[in-house]
Amino acid sequence: MTPLRILNVCAEFVPLAKSGGLGDVTAALARHLTATGQDVVTVLPRYGIIAAPPAGAEPVAGPNSLTVGGANIEYCIFLHDIGPEVGRVFVVDCPELFGDEIYSSGEPEAHRFVLLCRAALDLCRALEWSPEIVHCHDWHTALVPALLREAARSEPLFTAASTVLTIHNIGYQGVFSANVLRDTGYEDLLELTDPVDLAADDVNMLKTGVMHADALTTVSPTHAGEIQTPEYGMGLEILLQQRGHRLLGILNGVDYALWSPETDPHIDVRYSAETIADKRRNKLALLEELALDADVDAPVLGMVSRLVLQKGVDLFEAVLPEMLGEQGARCVVLGTGEPPYTDAMRALADEWPDRLAFIEAYDDRMSHRILAGSDLFVIPSRYEPCGLTQLYALRYGTVPVVRKTGGLADSIRHFDPATGEGNGSVFEDANADGLRWGLTAALDWYRDPDAWSRLMANGMSADFSWHHQAPAYEKLYRTLAGK
Template sequence: MHNILFASSEAYPLMKTGGLADVSASLPAALKELGCTVRVLIPGYPAALDTIKKSRRRKIAQLTIRDEPVTLWQTPIKGADVTFWVMECAPFSDRPGNPYQDPDGNDWPDNAERFHLFCELTRLLALGQGGVNWTPDVVHCNDWQTGLVPALLHDHPERPATVFTIHNLAYQGLFPAEIRHTLELPETFWHMDSLEFYGKVSFIKGGIAYADQLTTVSPGYAEEIRTPEYGCGLDGLLRAREAYLSGILNGVNYADWNPQTDPHLVANYHAGDLDNKSVCKQDLLQRLNLHAGSTDQPLLGFVGRLVEQKGIDLILDSLPWLLKQGCRVVVLGSGDSDLEQRLQTLQKKFSGQLSVNLGYDEALAHQITAASDLFLMPSRFEPCGLNQMYSLYYGTLPLVHKVGGLRDTVFDPSEFTMDQANGFSFKEPTLESFQQALRRALTSYQNPEHWQSLQANGMAGDYSWKNSARAYKDLYQAALNQISER
């Protein structure tokens, strides 16, 4: 079976800022069940190093990359059924907080140098030059932070196959042209068909232009990024490489997300008996002081980044109307300071109906998913989305903008039969379209038989990594066949 080096800038539970972290733990575990040997490589942020100190870590390599001392640790992680390799070096390990941005929300000025170091370590390990007695057959890279790896490996005659996954094309790793000299990148990379992008160096183009196989995280997003509307200026290159581009839907790790076993819930439940879902709702309402109005009114939840991409402005503009209907709303996330301030202002005005929780809290995310009746995901674009699949499995109906992975997983009763429908969607990212979907959802909530049918359909779906992991395994073989034919 294949040896897979899975390189990612984050992986749960060592570092998480979004869905990439969940994928980087869950997909390798599913691949392991299919017989693959997987090593998950991530940078050694302070939080990650603190975590592995509590595990059976061991040093497996000591090397120097661009004058930076690098220690490579191998460790198992409790609750994660994969082996992690953690890169300890000063540009990552001496900097607490967000892995990509400073406390003011600005990108770290040396991100190019930092993630180039990470890519260089990945390259060395891929070629068996990292001081570790293990060589991968396939290097699976994720997002712009690892985009240079396929480019750096491209010309090596004995290299492994490369797969590059685009989790979010909007984040491209763009840096000034001069950085190519600082990083000592080959001048052959400075070309419109390589890393050059409108006079800047694009890390993500390294993955798109040079990887043997490309993937995105849903079939819908694979279609969208080949269009000018969603291609972020790279749609032409993606169309040129569409023969090597696949859309494979992300999955859910049922070991972490299962209402029947979830340790974060005050009471567990399952599809055959939803009584304890209402217990979870009442518990959360009480703890968050959401006491105003009737207990029969719907609870709406949002968990995610507070940025325009996630459609949080549509939620904000709808909150006064929703709350006047008697709904309760709970928000968990962080992001744009103006959006955070608007939410906090509304919370003061609608005390007892709106709970705003800034930051991220894994336990609270689970509790909101279980307690809510309706889960809001009005994203302007959404490569895959995991929260809608979590909510479906928890009997919480998602309301989504019909884009990317959201349209691949949520089926509105206005378009699908009642044995297929499992949530609500809207086509245009406008306030009018969003509020029309909200009205339909609130009307459905008043019809228990209709609502319970949608819940049953959602909870019966298979959102596991099982099928997706098989698709990735087949893709790895396709990439290996490509390089054997060179």
């Protein structure tokens, strides 16, 4: 088949920039599309954490300028070579807007992503490259469909392009004062935003993308239905119902080159389903590294998460004393978040210094070690569009305890010891009692060696690789491109 020309516009892309699962997904999808012969071009900001272009390097585009509040801010676009396996990657270099942090807040954050959307089109012009598919991710790039629609009126370069907007997390919509577009020279774009928002002198970037994209996807089949309801739609449910014929749920995949205990460079002892006994050695190493009571027979609960309401961290904090006390568990929590939840977790760690370790940071190495060293992996999310950590946990023989929502519901099936079927513990109610039930069930299985061995084997044999998921995107792309 004829290769597709695909422009991938995103705020995160591993290994250059990662705050959460978005960076994993954008990079893995680019890698697998490139492997199937597609012509993939990715553009993202050059944050301060990304190496600057070498001295004397020539930009492929620019210097250009964006007007922000009457001041001209210059930017250039450079090729950033991270290997041919992910296609061509370009970064937008603008130190005035893109600092060390991937995300900021307020109007400065809006300005930086308006620039990214503009730069995506600039890149195509500079390359004289006509994309057939422009794939945008979350609110950060959701102005691109409207910008592209306007550009295609006068520029043949863009007339063949169809747009795909993937909603990774509908809870973040990019709502700002309409002055953000006025200040950056895009006042005319306000006519393409929602009139209700405009009446309040606001612009909702994600909503604007939903209105104008040729196709919409979200990251699991269940979540595609959920976001069309008032409970999960976050105010966009009616619009998503109206555009439901263009909405598709595609479960995220896993890049097992990065997430496999057989090859993981971050763990003490590599293991497979055939050498699963070696997992205990990683458990002991984790407990010793974190100065926890190193009883290798005690169950270890792991959590790697943002500590925010969405993730159900408060539910976990409510049941942790019982798990650490009556159930005799150890627990390792890794993540940053909001003060009510980080404060509570810190207090619990102070109360249980030999049984609970709280690492308030983002640490990729430690996330791998927690996956390998834990027995249970806890994901009590109130909503979870897809989730990746439960998929990682399965491959590491670590049993997920999850709430039945979004991608968690699509990937984890409650274990039945009588039949030996299932790969985790699934609870329904988003409260402490629901989570307590899910954890207690899993701990009962943990104390039954035969059941536990079967459960771990079920998880490790599951295949959620992009080899199975990426074809759904390619099929969508080819439908849009008429190929």
